[in-house]
Amino acid sequence: MGNRSSSCGLDVALSVVGGKWKPIVLFHLYGGPRRFGELKRLVSGISEKVLIQQLRELAEDGIILRCDYREIPPRVEYQMTEFGRTLAQALMPLCAWGDANRQRIENSPRQEVA
Known part of the structure; x- marks a missing residue:
């Protein structure tokens, strides 16, 4: 993990799980072991x-x-x-927030441009 000193714990957490793919990989691994091909699908x-690369870093x-x-x-x-399960549990409220606000986010003007 290297030197991740910061005044905010969010900086530390995001240095481990930041980016688009790692939280999604963790979501799929939370239910149990997965083979590489299964994760790819x-x-x-x-x-x-x-x-x-993401699996190696995790x-x-x-x-x-x-x-x-x-x-x-x-x-x-x-x-x-x-240790990873504690991180996945910390991400669960974010997942719930996304589920609860999916329609609003998908209908936002910013999403239409993407």
């Missing part, structure tokens, strides 16, 4: 390269574990650590 719109930060079963054909699963 679930996180629609992400490239394979970016998914690999693993380096201790948020998820990469479990390589050393089998043929190769089988690798990703699962959340207990």
Whole structure:
């Protein structure tokens, strides 16, 4: 995680989970272990390269574990650590806010331009 000293805990949290893809990956891992291909299908719109990078960073930060079963054909699963589960739980109110305000946000003028 490096040196993440800041006066605001939000800076620290966003340095771990910031960006578009990591919270979505965590959402899909919250229910249990997932294989790479399964995550690729679930996180629609992400490239394979970016998914690999995001998973690597989450693993380096201790948020998820990469479990390589050393089998043929190769089988690798990703699962959340207990530390990662605390982060996912902190993101749940944000998810609920998004669900509650989905229609308003999708109908905003800013979304129409995108």
